[in-house]
Amino acid sequence: MRASRLLSLLLLLQNRGRMTAQELARELEVSVRTVYRDVESLGAAGVPVYADRGPAGGYQLLDGYRTRLTGLTGDEAGTLFLAGMPGPAAELGLGSVLAAAELKLRAALPGELADRADRVRERFHLDAPGWFRADEPTPHLATVADAVWQARMIDVRYRRWKAPREVTRMLSPLGVVLKAGRWYLVAGFRDRVTAYRVVNVLDATLLDEPADRPPGFDLAAFWRDWTEQYERGVYTGQATVRMTAEALGRMAYVFPPEMSRTARERAGPPGDDGWLTTTVPIESIRHGHIELLKLGAEAEVLAPPELRERFAETARGMGRTYLPDGADSTRPGPEGPGLRVGQSSDE
Template identity: 85%
Template sequence: MRADRLLSLLLLLQTRGRMTAQDLADELEVSVRTVYRDVESLGAAGVPVYADRGPTGGYQLLDGYRTRLTGLTSDEAGTLFLAGMPGPAAELGLGSVMAAAQLKLRASLPGELADRADRVRERFHLDAPGWFRGDEPTPHLATVADAVWNGRQVELRYRRWKAPREVTRTLHPLGVVLKAGRWYLVAATATRTTAYRVSNILDAELLDEPAERPGDFELAGFWRDWTERYERSVYTATATVRMTAAALERMGYVFPPEMSRVARAEAGEPDETGWLVTRVPIESVRHGHIELLKLGAEAEVLDPPELRECFVATARGLASTYLPPTSPAEA
């Protein structure tokens, strides 16, 4: 464990430059005293690490010092190749770059680790998009990625869901995200930072003006918060539904995650017949009607009344379609 920690400390200094003992301790999840001992051990082993004193000081490596890629475990070596996504890389125009990087990394590994990496690549494949979803056309993805990478503003003509449908925006690009096979541009205007679906970009022009990037912006954290806010904002209403315990279990497979999550959290205990009452978030009456039809006769809408009426009308329509006409004698 200590050898792994020493290597991690060395790689942190090599990739990030000067770091304080407290920063290193936080990253390595050890005490500051342990960092002091580890730095002394690196120095004794011939690693040129030195300390600058004072409030802006810290540890850093001698300029120009680089360690070779050593100390990889077999699992770590395999994971590096498992993380490669040739499809998205090609969409960004980086397919050949990734292939070249993997070839160089493969050539640098010792025989046993190289064999392990080859086995992982042969046996595991990452397919990011969900089922029954074709590729979205993203002709302007390269322009967007160029703007993000080079820190330049971009002017977009964008199609959105509300009026006016087409808008033009001058944006400060901050990052690109691949979510379930869909590309999104995270960008800022003078008033807000949000995400734009790249397939909805009708035209994109790279501008000469530099983009402004907030010093405290962190892409992964923003995306996590933004997706949570987006999911909450979509479901503006709630349906009270009586359903079987089996239907509640099935919701996790056929419903959007937020709908099934809330339904599980709000579910009461099943009665002696196996039915229970829960709340299900919906976007609208029409959306709730379409989604809850997936549960068939194992669900009964109790509220709101207009949604229940939709199911009454659907049941009558299905009955007239599938049931034989009732004879006067039977009536």
């Protein structure tokens, strides 16, 4: 355990340069006193680590000192190759670079670790896109990635969902994110940082102007907060729905997580007929209509009235298509025969 921690400390100093004892303690999840002892042990072992005093001080290695790739465990060596994503790397224009890096890494590993890494590669495969989703065409991804790597401003023509549909933006790129097979550009525009779907970039031009990066910007932390806010903010309405207990259980498999989770949390107890009432978050009347149609005849929209009428219109149209005489159908409800399809509750 201590040997692994000493190697981690050494690699931190090698990769990041000068670090304070407090920073090292936070990274290694140990006390500052433990860091002091570990640094002394490295020095005693011949590692040229020294300390600078003062407010800007800290520990660092002698210029030019590099440790060789040693001390990897079998699990660590294997997961390095598991992290290699040839598909996304190729989309970013880095496929050949990744392949060359993996070859060099494997050549540097001892025989036993190299064999273990090969077994991991043979037995695990990452397929990022979700089911029934093909890869999105992203012809401007390479330009976007170049802007991120080189920290240069980028001029984009972008298609968004609200009017005006096409806009031009000069963005300060901060990172790219692959989410469920979809690429996003995280970038600053004026005084705001947000995410842009790369598939919606219609044109992109790399500029010579350097991009500003906010001090301390953390891409992973931003993405976590942004996705949470997006998922909370996208559902601006709600529908009151009466459904069977079986339909509620099936929602987890065919609905977005936020919709099914909220429906389960807000569901009342089922009655003797197996039906219950719950509240389902929706983005809009159109969105609620499309999603709740998945439950078929096992759900009845009670509110809002606009959504209920949308379902009534759909049911009337389906009746004209599928019923031999085009007549309205009835089904039993909690209080008897129920409403005819298309009949409002206050008739």
